[in-house]
Amino acid sequence: MAEKTQGKTMQVNQAHPILTDTHTFLKVEHLVVQYGTIVALDDVSLEIPANRVTVLIGPSGCGKSTTLRCLNGLVGIERGTITYLDASVQGLSQTDLRRSMGYAIQSVGLMPHLTVEENVDLVPRLLGWDRSKRKERVDKLLALVRLDPEIYRKKYPNELSGGEAQRIGFARALGSDPPVLLMDEPFGAVDPLNRILLQDEFIRIQRQLKKSVVFVTHDLEEAVRLADYLVIMKDGKIVQADTPEQILSSPKGEFVERFLGPERSLQRLTLVTADRCMEKALSGLDSDASAHLPDCSNLTYWQVDEDGAPVCGYTRSEGSIIQKPITSAIHTVQIYSSLKDCMAKILNSGLSAAAVVDERGRLCGEVRFEAIQQISIL
Numbered sequence: 001m002a003e004k005t006q007g008k009t010m011q012v013n014q015a016h017p018i019l020t021d022t023h024t025f026l027k028v029e030h031l032v033v034q035y036g037t038i039v040a041l042d043d044v045s046l047e048i049p050a051n052r053v054t055v056l057i058g059p060s061g062c063g064k065s066t067t068l069r070c071l072n073g074l075v076g077i078e079r080g081t082i083t084y085l086d087a088s089v090q091g092l093s094q095t096d097l098r099r100s101m102g103y104a105i106q107s108v109g110l111m112p113h114l115t116v117e118e119n120v121d122l123v124p125r126l127l128g129w130d131r132s133k134r135k136e137r138v139d140k141l142l143a144l145v146r147l148d149p150e151i152y153r154k155k156y157p158n159e160l161s162g163g164e165a166q167r168i169g170f171a172r173a174l175g176s177d178p179p180v181l182l183m184d185e186p187f188g189a190v191d192p193l194n195r196i197l198l199q200d201e202f203i204r205i206q207r208q209l210k211k212s213v214v215f216v217t218h219d220l221e222e223a224v225r226l227a228d229y230l231v232i233m234k235d236g237k238i239v240q241a242d243t244p245e246q247i248l249s250s251p252k253g254e255f256v257e258r259f260l261g262p263e264r265s266l267q268r269l270t271l272v273t274a275d276r277c278m279e280k281a282l283s284g285l286d287s288d289a290s291a292h293l294p295d296c297s298n299l300t301y302w303q304v305d306e307d308g309a310p311v312c313g314y315t316r317s318e319g320s321i322i323q324k325p326i327t328s329a330i331h332t333v334q335i336y337s338s339l340k341d342c343m344a345k346i347l348n349s350g351l352s353a354a355a356v357v358d359e360r361g362r363l364c365g366e367v368r369f370e371a372i373q374q375i376s377i378l
């Protein structure tokens with residue numbers, strides 16, 4: 001597998017982890033799956049890297065979910081083999097599979113008659129973990145997906161928003177701390193804003209936990225953002241599998257080119273997170289920006305409140321100083337936001353940079369327009 005490329009004019013430290021320092025943990029060879037006369041998978045071979053995110057994407061009906069379900073031993077295979085750490089998946093028991101692989105699916109969702117706690121606890125309980133360890137685990141997982149255990153533990157799924165339910169689904173998949181996570185459109189039913197926040201969370205958690213993830217999505221931007229290894233499928237076959245950078249720069253054939261669409265260059269910006277090119281921000285409580293902004297500079301000065309949250313941005317433009325009030329979701333980004341998101345926020349504010357805030361909304365840096373420009377455009 002190719003090593004991830006970096007920006008030509010700017011040192012972007014490992015936009016994603018490098019694929020060459022990993023190994024294959026799941027190997028699919030010449031897989032054929034048929035449903036009656038329908039060939040759902042037609043000679044699929046795939047090597048899935050450990051501790052990385054592999055994303056399957058392609059048009060509806062191309063075989064993404066079937067591939068995922070085969071990995072979990074849920075589908076009968078006509079021909080071919082799936083090997084998990086040198087063992088055949090078909091030979092593993094359901095208990096072994098549960099222990100090894102967490103499964104988050106959009107459509108099945110949570111058990112409606114079980115509380116959040118019972119849902120998250122499902123697999124650890126089936127595996128016979130002791131009660132105190134399970135309670136500790138549920139609290140830890142709820143905290144990881146940023147839902148307060150005191151508030152959410154006893155709720156039922158119908159008392160959750162779509163985004164909260166998907167967080168719980170994710171927590172449940174992580175239940176027994178499996179090395180592998182299989183995720184089938186886990187953020188499918190949420191609105192675009194919450195979807196981006198869930199992706200931010202996913203990146204944050206994945207950088208911490210380094211699971212081996214196989215993730216199915218319909219959304220190209222989501223795929224490019226999250227994938228270390230991107231697999232494009234069509235009609236039960238794999239048409240290209242590589243790093244997102246490589247696929248964006250060298251799409252194989254007309255189908256992939258059409259699938260990536262005319263925004264291919266812009267998608268490059270979704271590959272890099274804000275923290276990779278964040279710089280120190282000029283800030284203070286003072287509302288007199290002229291004292292802070294050198295003449296002729298195009299820097300941004302951020303006025304912050306007493307908690308450190310940006311309230312106003314100032315920049316010089318054609319001899320005068322322009323001032324823009326800052327509203328958190330509209331003008332600020334988080335450290336795992338994409339550069340595409342930073343670009344959108346810069347355009348929203350008209351300033352020369354986007355303010356980067358931490359989870360409590362405090363200014364922690366900025367991403368400058370020039371820095372984004374320097375990321376190589378395909």
Ligand SMILES: Nc1ncnc2c1ncn2[C@@H]1O[C@H](COP(=O)(O)OP(=O)(O)OP(=O)(O)O)[C@@H](O)[C@H]1O
Binds near residue numbers: 039059062063067
């Ligand atoms: N249980 C089933 N019985 C019969 N045919 C099935 C079954 N499951 C899937 N198929 C068929 O197999 C093919 C692949 O389906 P699959 O669910 O893997 O597609 P997908 O890529 O996940 O699509 P989507 O993006 O719509 O979820 C489709 O033609 C589908 O109709």
Ligand SMILES: [Mg+2]
Binds near residue numbers: 064065
């Ligand atoms: Mg599907």
